Amino acid sequence: MTNQAERGGLREQRKARTRRAIQEHALRLFLDQGYDATTVEEIAAAAGVSHMTFFRYFPTKEAVVEDDDYDPFIADLVRARPAGENPLEALRAALRTGLDAVLDTDRDAVYARTRLIVTTPALQARQWHNTATTGDLLATALADRERRPVDLRLRVIAAAATAALTTALTAWVEGDGADDLRSLIDQAFAALDPEP
Numbered sequence: 001m002t003n004q005a006e007r008g009g010l011r012e013q014r015k016a017r018t019r020r021a022i023q024e025h026a027l028r029l030f031l032d033q034g035y036d037a038t039t040v041e042e043i044a045a046a047a048g049v050s051h052m053t054f055f056r057y058f059p060t061k062e063a064v065v066e067d068d069d070y071d072p073f074i075a076d077l078v079r080a081r082p083a084g085e086n087p088l089e090a091l092r093a094a095l096r097t098g099l100d101a102v103l104d105t106d107r108d109a110v111y112a113r114t115r116l117i118v119t120t121p122a123l124q125a126r127q128w129h130n131t132a133t134t135g136d137l138l139a140t141a142l143a144d145r146e147r148r149p150v151d152l153r154l155r156v157i158a159a160a161a162t163a164a165l166t167t168a169l170t171a172w173v174e175g176d177g178a179d180d181l182r183s184l185i186d187q188a189f190a191a192l193d194p195e196p
Contacts, residue, residue, distance in 0.1 A: 019057045022047045026064040027112045035065075035120045062126055065116050071134050074098045078141035087142050087154060091161040092189045099182055111177045118173045127166070135162040164188035 025046035029038045040061055044054040058064045077094035085093075102110060117123045139158035143150040168184040 015057075018047075018049065018053070022049065022054060022057055023064055023067075024109070026061075027109060027116070030065070030116055031112060035116060035122065062123060065113055065120075065123060066126065066130055068113070070098065070102060071137050073101075075137050075141035078138060079145050081145060083145055083147070087146075087157045088161060088189070088192060090142065090145065091138060091158070092185075095161075095165060095185060096182065099185065103181065111172070114169050115173045115177075118170050131162050131166055132159075135159045138162060160192055161189070164192055 022043065026038070026043045029043055029046060033042075038061075040054055041051050043061075043064065044051040047054075054064075058067060074094055077097050078090055081090035081094055117127060135155070135158045138161060139150050139154045142154045142158060146154075165185060165188065168181065168188040171184050171188075172179055172181050
């Protein structure tokens with residue numbers, strides 16, 4: 001007989017599988033048919049769920065592309081960096097560690113999502129808000145790591161790092177994914193370092 005915790009764990013695993021299936025089918029349809037030509041109903045049908053189930057996992061069609069677990073994962077990696085480390089270096093190192101984990105398992109999905117965001121006007125328009133939200137999350141992670149409140153300095157550092165990441169991701173898409181994303185991010189962060 002299973003206990004309540006085991007049932008809860010199985011339920012969460014099933015929900016995670018459903019969420020991932022919806023995203024995978026959405027990306028495939030967007031790439032095959034185009035973002036604007038693909039409906040929520042088509043995505044739901046391809047994933048074997050109702051359109052109401054789709055909306056339980058994603059509040060909008062845009063969210064199926066934008067939503068991921070990467071930002072909280074990166075924020076946790078930032079918090080784990082040594083407190084005395086330069087904040088910009090802590091962000092770069094955390095991003096590098098996170099990318100190593102994500103690209104080894106989800107490179108094609110990350111590229112597909114990034115390409116859709118960079119090339120789809122409806123998603124581009126939302127990118128500023130999403131980038132600002134990521135910057136706020138990273139500034140909070142830096143502050144937590146230093147055991148201090150978020151201040152202007154940490155916000156600026158997080159915003160600069162987020163801009164560097166976004167620019168590297170855009171360059172990756174513009175190069176059709178041929179360049180190594182890790183190298184592009186290293187180059188982008190190097191541009192943020194002051195000249196000697």
